[in-house]
Amino acid sequence: xxIEELQTAAGSRYEVEGFLAQxxxxxxxxxxxxxxGSRVAIKVLPAEVASSAVRLARFKREAALAANLSxxxxxxxxxxxxxxxxxxxxxxxxxxxxxxxxxxxxxxVDYQTVRRMIGQIASALGFAHARDVVHRDIKPxxxxxxxxxxxxxxTDFGIAHVTGPSDTEITQTGVVIGTPSYMAPEQRxxxxxxxxxxxxxxxxxxxQAICGTSTEELPDELAKGRPEIERAIRDxxxxxxxxxxxxxxxxxxxxxxxxxxxxxQWLEALEKAEGTTVRFWWAWAAGIAALLIGSGVFIFGxxxxxxxxxxxxxxxxxxxxxxxxxxxxxxxxxxxxLGMLDLGLQYLPEEYTVLAQYHTEAQSVDERRELAxxxxxxxxxxxxxxxxxxNLEIEIQVHDAVGRKLLTRLERFGPADSLPQLVDHLIVEFxxxxxxxxxxxxxxxxxxxxxxxxxxxxxxxxxEG
Numbered sequence: 001x002x003i004e005e006l007q008t009a010a011g012s013r014y015e016v017e018g019f020l021a022q023x024x025x026x027x028x029x030x031x032x033x034x035x036x037g038s039r040v041a042i043k044v045l046p047a048e049v050a051s052s053a054v055r056l057a058r059f060k061r062e063a064a065l066a067a068n069l070s071x072x073x074x075x076x077x078x079x080x081x082x083x084x085x086x087x088x089x090x091x092x093x094x095x096x097x098x099x100x101x102x103x104x105x106x107x108x109v110d111y112q113t114v115r116r117m118i119g120q121i122a123s124a125l126g127f128a129h130a131r132d133v134v135h136r137d138i139k140p141x142x143x144x145x146x147x148x149x150x151x152x153x154x155t156d157f158g159i160a161h162v163t164g165p166s167d168t169e170i171t172q173t174g175v176v177i178g179t180p181s182y183m184a185p186e187q188r189x190x191x192x193x194x195x196x197x198x199x200x201x202x203x204x205x206x207x208q209a210i211c212g213t214s215t216e217e218l219p220d221e222l223a224k225g226r227p228e229i230e231r232a233i234r235d236x237x238x239x240x241x242x243x244x245x246x247x248x249x250x251x252x253x254x255x256x257x258x259x260x261x262x263x264x265q266w267l268e269a270l271e272k273a274e275g276t277t278v279r280f281w282w283a284w285a286a287g288i289a290a291l292l293i294g295s296g297v298f299i300f301g302x303x304x305x306x307x308x309x310x311x312x313x314x315x316x317x318x319x320x321x322x323x324x325x326x327x328x329x330x331x332x333x334x335x336x337x338l339g340m341l342d343l344g345l346q347y348l349p350e351e352y353t354v355l356a357q358y359h360t361e362a363q364s365v366d367e368r369r370e371l372a373x374x375x376x377x378x379x380x381x382x383x384x385x386x387x388x389x390x391n392l393e394i395e396i397q398v399h400d401a402v403g404r405k406l407l408t409r410l411e412r413f414g415p416a417d418s419l420p421q422l423v424d425h426l427i428v429e430f431x432x433x434x435x436x437x438x439x440x441x442x443x444x445x446x447x448x449x450x451x452x453x454x455x456x457x458x459x460x461x462x463x464e465g
Contacts (some may be wrong), residue, residue, distance in 0.1 A: 006044060009086055014040065017033065038390055039093040042085070049348070056087055056306055065133055065157040072448055073124035083257040091155075092415075095146040099205065100140030108212035111237050116445070118144065118206055119267060120152040124204065124444045126263030126311065129195035133157070136193060138201035139182045140208075149414035150425040181218045185254055196259045199251035199266055206248065211236045222252055243273040256366050297352070317345060318377035318401065319356045320368050322394075325386040332455075333416060334385050335448075337394065340423040340454035341381065345446050348436060372401035379407075379434075389416040396426055398433070408433055420447040 006029060007016045014031040021028045033040060045056065045260045054445035060082065067077040079090040100118065101110060106352070113230060121143055126265065128135065135142075135157060144153040182186060184200035187193050211232050213221050222229065229249045234240065240248075247269040251259045260266035321340055324334035335358075342356040355375055372380035380399040383450045385395040396410040410429050412422040431437075444452070 006042065006088070009081070009088065010042065014042070014090070017040065022130065024455055028423035031090075036175075036388075036390070041093045042088050042092045043091065044088045050317040056082065060087070063156070065128075069124075069128055069131065069133065069142060069157070071124050071127045072421060073120045073151060073153055075153050076126070083119075093164065093246075094144045094153060094155075095148050096145040098141050099143040099209070100143065102142050102145070102210060108236065111210060111240060114206050114209050115270070117145075118202065118270070119446055121154050121202060122199070122263040122267055125195065125198050126267075129198070129263065133192055134195055135198050135201075136187065137179055137182075138198050138205065139179045143205070146414070146418075148412075148416040149420045149421055151411070151418055153258060181215045184256070186256055194256070196256045196373075198252070199259060199263060207233065222243075223254075226253065241273065243452065244270070247273040248279050306350075314374065315352050315379075316372075316377045317346070317348070317352060317379045317381060318352050318372035318375055319354065320360065320362075320370075320382040321358070322382070323384040325384060326392065327388050329389060331388070333392065333419070336419060336453060336456060339387060339459070340420060340444060340452060341396075341427065343452075343456075344424060344427040347431075348431070351422075352436070358429045366404070369399055369401045369404050372399075377401045383409075387413075392416055392419070392422070394422060394426065395428070398430065417449050419449050420444040420452050 003016050003018065009068050010016060010031065013034060015034055017030045017032060019027065019032050020041065026043055029044065031040050031042050032038070060080070064080075067080065070076065075091055075094065076089055082090060092325045121138075123140070125135065135154070137156060139156070142154060142156045142404060144155055145151075146153055181206045184193070184197040184203040187197050204218060207229065208215070208218055208223065211221075213232075221232065226249055229252055230242075230245045232250060233245045234242070237245075247266075250269060251266055253259045260269065319338060321338050322334040324332070326333055338356060338358065344353060345352075345354045348354065354378065357368075357371065360368070360371065362368045368382055369380055378402045381396055382399070383394070383396040385392060385394050392414060394412045398407045398410065399405065400407050410426050410433075412425055414422050421444065424447075427444070
């Protein structure tokens, strides 16, 4: 297909820029929304197979599935259209590389990078599995790294399998579809697949990345069984605890019933083995908050600051609302950012305390520094959020409240639906710059925007009485 033909099909809404790549399910072009200016990717089914009922149905399935799977780590679908001889869908353009690109650049990837990828992609898969959707083609080329938002995304639901009553001809059991090197045994043999098959494939990707195994050697390596798999992982990452290696390799069991029942169960096993914070931390945090409030540990002051009863010997970080200059904001995104900063920074070491100033008349930098000092604050965090909801620009300024000077600026860019991940990255960067030891991935990394906003709304209602 020529760019001119695609431009005619896309109409006046998008300006097609050029060809980007060829994938297993068609060609990908870049385009720009004429009125919004945002960049998009248009995926086109090849003209020579667009008339195939099976391929066209599979293409429609990708659009329908992706459009209904709203998750921060799933590439969404904006639009879909099909005409005789042509079918295409429009997705956001993801600035970054695939995990396959990363593996091509270097044979092995460090565990921490692989672990962050697993956490986010498994979260997305768990979301899809809960809606009876199995991806069936988890592989490095279908895992994208969006650099601006510092998050991993999964794409290409073109051969996904619906395990509910809406099963169709193209996804019936017995049809072997996928990429053989990463297929679970039951999938390779044409058997029944479910969410555990996707977990096998994701664990196979992780094994390849950590051990530096070539794609061609992968099936034979994984067929050796768990003891050999664990030995290879330990040889590649000697510092990993044995229990972490066991948890990491759990989904690679040959028998499906021996694997984790769900993505959540696998991630919880990994976190328990690592001794890290449980993914579903907000339920725990809510319970702890209720306990502390009930026992009178926290006092809510006139200005909305949560003040612990004794701040002696503690480094105090005071948070201020961000100046909001977002053009199309109808949700007060600056308050959401402040709330997420407040939540995430509560996990600083115990020698730190965080005071969030939700309501203040102090507007200038000097006034906010003085207010921070009045509350024994060492650091004052303030800043601005601008741009649009599709492309937020967040700037956090870190001020020395005692020395009355600006220490550094932290910046992140990305869409509003990735806000928890953007704030999480800011928190981790803040901790790095202040040489505060902590996890490379914070507590907001796997939080959806909807869950975060709901939690913050409830906490705000509680704060306001």
